[in-house]
Amino acid sequence: MVTVDMRPLLLFSAFLRVFLIVYGEWQDKHMEVRYTDVDYFVFSDAADLMASGKSPYERTTYRYSPLLALLLLPNTFLHRSWGKFLFSASDLLVGVFIYTILKKCSVPKNICTYCVMAWLLNPFTFTIGTRGNCEPVVCAIILWIIICLMNGNLLQAAVWYGLVVHFRIYPIIYAPTLVLVLNHHFLRLGQKPVLRIWSSGPSKKPEYSTAATKLNVLVAIKCIFSAERIVFGVISAAVFFFCTGISFYLYKWEFLHEALLYHLTRTDPRHNFSIYFYHIYLHYEREFSVVEKLISFLPQFMVQLVLVLRFAPDLPFCLFVQTVAFVAFNKVITAQYFVWFFCLLPLILPWSNINFKWKGLCCIFLWMGAQTHWLMWGYLLEFKGKNVFVELWMASLVFLAANTCVLVVMISNHTYSPLFQLLKQNSSEQGLKQE
Amino acid sequence: MVPRLTMHLQFLATRNGLRNLTLTSSHRSLFAGIRISIDEEFAAKSLFHSCEVMLVERLPSGVFADPFELQHIQDRGVYGEVAVFGDTNLELPSFLSNRTLVEVHMFFSPDGLLEQKHGLEIKVEVPLHACYQPLDGSGYSAVQFGEPDVFARCRMEKRSSNQSHLFVLTSNGAISYKNPTVWKIPSGVETHAGFVSIVTFLSASLSALVIIVASVFHSNIKLHENVKIS
Numbered sequence: 001m002v003t004v005d006m007r008p009l010l011l012f013s014a015f016l017r018v019f020l021i022v023y024g025e026w027q028d029k030h031m032e033v034r035y036t037d038v039d040y041f042v043f044s045d046a047a048d049l050m051a052s053g054k055s056p057y058e059r060t061t062y063r064y065s066p067l068l069a070l071l072l073l074p075n076t077f078l079h080r081s082w083g084k085f086l087f088s089a090s091d092l093l094v095g096v097f098i099y100t101i102l103k104k105c106s107v108p109k110n111i112c113t114y115c116v117m118a119w120l121l122n123p124f125t126f127t128i129g130t131r132g133n134c135e136p137v138v139c140a141i142i143l144w145i146i147i148c149l150m151n152g153n154l155l156q157a158a159v160w161y162g163l164v165v166h167f168r169i170y171p172i173i174y175a176p177t178l179v180l181v182l183n184h185h186f187l188r189l190g191q192k193p194v195l196r197i198w199s200s201g202p203s204k205k206p207e208y209s210t211a212a213t214k215l216n217v218l219v220a221i222k223c224i225f226s227a228e229r230i231v232f233g234v235i236s237a238a239v240f241f242f243c244t245g246i247s248f249y250l251y252k253w254e255f256l257h258e259a260l261l262y263h264l265t266r267t268d269p270r271h272n273f274s275i276y277f278y279h280i281y282l283h284y285e286r287e288f289s290v291v292e293k294l295i296s297f298l299p300q301f302m303v304q305l306v307l308v309l310r311f312a313p314d315l316p317f318c319l320f321v322q323t324v325a326f327v328a329f330n331k332v333i334t335a336q337y338f339v340w341f342f343c344l345l346p347l348i349l350p351w352s353n354i355n356f357k358w359k360g361l362c363c364i365f366l367w368m369g370a371q372t373h374w375l376m377w378g379y380l381l382e383f384k385g386k387n388v389f390v391e392l393w394m395a396s397l398v399f400l401a402a403n404t405c406v407l408v409v410m411i412s413n414h415t416y417s418p419l420f421q422l423l424k425q426n427s428s429e430q431g432l433k434q435e
Numbered sequence: 436m437v438p439r440l441t442m443h444l445q446f447l448a449t450r451n452g453l454r455n456l457t458l459t460s461s462h463r464s465l466f467a468g469i470r471i472s473i474d475e476e477f478a479a480k481s482l483f484h485s486c487e488v489m490l491v492e493r494l495p496s497g498v499f500a501d502p503f504e505l506q507h508i509q510d511r512g513v514y515g516e517v518a519v520f521g522d523t524n525l526e527l528p529s530f531l532s533n534r535t536l537v538e539v540h541m542f543f544s545p546d547g548l549l550e551q552k553h554g555l556e557i558k559v560e561v562p563l564h565a566c567y568q569p570l571d572g573s574g575y576s577a578v579q580f581g582e583p584d585v586f587a588r589c590r591m592e593k594r595s596s597n598q599s600h601l602f603v604l605t606s607n608g609a610i611s612y613k614n615p616t617v618w619k620i621p622s623g624v625e626t627h628a629g630f631v632s633i634v635t636f637l638s639a640s641l642s643a644l645v646i647i648v649a650s651v652f653h654s655n656i657k658l659h660e661n662v663k664i665s
Contacts, residue, residue: 279631284567296636300643385621389624393635411653
C-alpha cells in the first residue's frame with residue numbers, strides 16, 4: 001500500500017479547489033453554461049440585499065437562514081468569489097476533522113489518510129464547494145460536534161448542534177441518536193469519555209457484548225432524563241430558538257416561511273431522484289389528505305426509529321445510515337443531498353469488512369449505475385422533450401432499490417463498535433449498587 | 436409640433452416561419468426577427484437623435500422566462516434592457532402560476548436606420564423554460580405563442596428636452612393568422628395516478644422492511660475488546 005502524507009494531500013486538495021474556483025469564474029464569463037451553481041447567485045443576491053439594509057428574503061428562492069447571507073457579506077465589498085473560498089475551506093476542514101476523529105480512535109495513519117482521500121478527492125465534494133454550494137459548512141459543523149463529544153465537551157457540542165439545526169433543518173434527525181448516546185454511564189459532564197480503539201485483526205465477541213448491548217438500551221430507557229441529556233437538550237434548544245428568534249425579529253414571517261416551514265412541508269412535483277415525484281405531480285391539483293401524508297411518512301419514520309435504536313452507540317455509523325435512509329426516503333432528492341452522508345462515510349470505512357475489490361466496487365457501480373440510468377431518462381425528458389415520466393419514475397424506483405441494497409450491504413458488513421465505552425463507576429455508585 | 440411620422444414593421448421569415456422555437460427540450464428560445472423601416476418624411480425631418488425598439492412577449496401559461504438568466508444576458512451586452520413581469524415563482528406547475536410578460540429593449544440610431552436600404556433588422560431570442568403542465572391524456576400539452584407587441588420610442592434632438600415619442604408598430608396579425616408557433620410540452624397522464632401511487636408506497640414499504648430486517652436481525656455484531664481513554 002502506497003503511503004500518502006496528510007500535508008501534501010491537503011495542499012493538493014487546496015490547490016485543486018482554488019484552480020476550480022478560478023476556472024469557474026472564467027467559464028461563467030465566457031461560456032453559455034455557467035460553472036457556478038444557481039444557488040450561489042441566490043446567496044450572493046441575498047447578501048447584497050442584506051448589505052444595503054434590506055431583507056435577504058426579497059430575493060426570490062432564498063430559503064436559508066439569514067446567517068448564510070451574513071457569512072457572504074464580503075461577496076459584496078470584497079470579491080464575489082468569497083463565498084466559494086469559504087465553502088471550499090469548509091470542505092478542507094471536513095478532511096481535517098475526518099483525520100482527527102479517526103486518529104482519536106487509533107486508526108493507523110495510512111488508513112486515516114485513505115479515508116480522508118475518499119472525501120477530499122471525491123468529485124461530488126470538490127465540485128460542490130467550488131460551485132458555491134454551502135453544504136460543506138454543515139458537514140464541517142456536524143463533524144465538529146462529534147469531535148466535541150469525543151473530547152467530553154458537551155456544552156460546546158450542544159451550542160453547535162443548536163446552530164446547525166437553525167442553519168439547515170435536516171440535522172434534527174440526529175436528535176434521538178445524540179440523546180441515546182448521552183448516556184450517563186458513557187458520557188459525563190466534565191469527564192473525558194473512554195473511546196473505542198480500532199483493531200485490524202478479527203474481533204472476538206467478548207462475553208459481555210450481548211449484555212452490554214442490552215445494557216445500552218435498558219439503561220437508556222431508565223436514564224432518559226440524565227443531567228447530560230437535559231443540559232444538551234436545553235442548550236441546543238436555547239441556541240436554536242435564540243438564532244431563530246433574532247431572525248424572526250428582523251425578518252418576520254417571511255423568514256419563518258422561507259427558511260423553516262418551506263423545508264418541513266416541501267413537496268416538489270418536478271422530476272428529481274425521489275420515488276415520490278411523479279405521485280406528487282399526478283396529485284398536485286388536489287391537496288393530500290392527512291392519512292395520505294402519514295402513510296408516505298411511515299416508511300421514513302420506521303426506518304429512522306429502528307436504525308437509531310439499533311446503532312445509536314456506534315455514533316458515526318448511526319449518523320451515516322440515518323442520513324442515507326433519510327435521503328433515500330425523502331420526498332425530494334437532489335444531488336447536493338449526497339454530500340450529507342459522503343462526509344460521514346470515511347468515518348465508518350475502517351470498521352467495514354467490505355473489500356474494495358470487488359464488493360466495494362460493486363456497491364459503487366450499482367449506486368452510480370442507478371443514478372446514471374435515472375439521469376439518462378431525465379435527459380430525455382428535460383433536454384429532448386420526450387414524455388418519459390413513467391420510465392423516469394421507474395428509474396427512481398431502481399435508484400431506491402440500489403440505495404437499499406448498498407445500505408443493507410454496509411449494515412451487514414459493519415463491525416459494530418460503540419464510540420464510547422462504559423466509564424468506571426465511582427465509589428458512591430458502587431456502594432449503592434452493593435446495597 | 437411633431438409632424439406625422441410613420442415607422443413600418445415587418446416580421447422576418449425564417450426556415451420555420453415567422454417565429455421560431457429553437458431546440459427540442461424543456462429549455463428553448465423563442466425567436467422573433469423584425470425589420471423596421473421609416474418613410475421619407477421621417478428621414479427628412481431628422482428630429483430624433485436616439486431610438487429604442489421595445490419588443491413585448493406575452494408568454495402563454497405554461498412557460499416562463501428566468502429573470503436572472505435574462506439579467507445575465509443583459510450583462511453580456513446582448514440587449515439594452517430586459518425585464519420580466521408577472522409570476523417569478525419558477526417552481527410551480529403551470530396550473531398554479533400566472534402568466535408572465537417579457538420586455539426587451541434594443542437601442543438604435545435613426546441615422547443608422549437611414550443607412551439601411553431595406554430597413555433595420557433586429558433579431559430577439561428569449562430563453563424560455565417549460566413549467567409542469569396540467570395532466571393530459573395524450574401525454575403532451577400544446578402551448579401556443581401569439582404575436583409580440585412591438586413599440587419604438589425616439590427621443591428629440593434638443594438635449595434640454597425630455598420629449599420622446601412612442602410608435603406602436605403592427606404587422607396586421609402576420610404571425611397569429613399565418614404561422615402559429617406551438618410548443619408541445621410533456622405532461623403527466625391522469626390514468627397513471629392510481630397505479631403510480633400504489634407502486635410508490637409499496638416500494639417504499641418494501642425497502643423500509645428490508646432495511647429494518649437487516650438491522651434487527653444482523654447477527655454479526657461484534658464488539659471491539661480494546662478501549663482507550665481519550
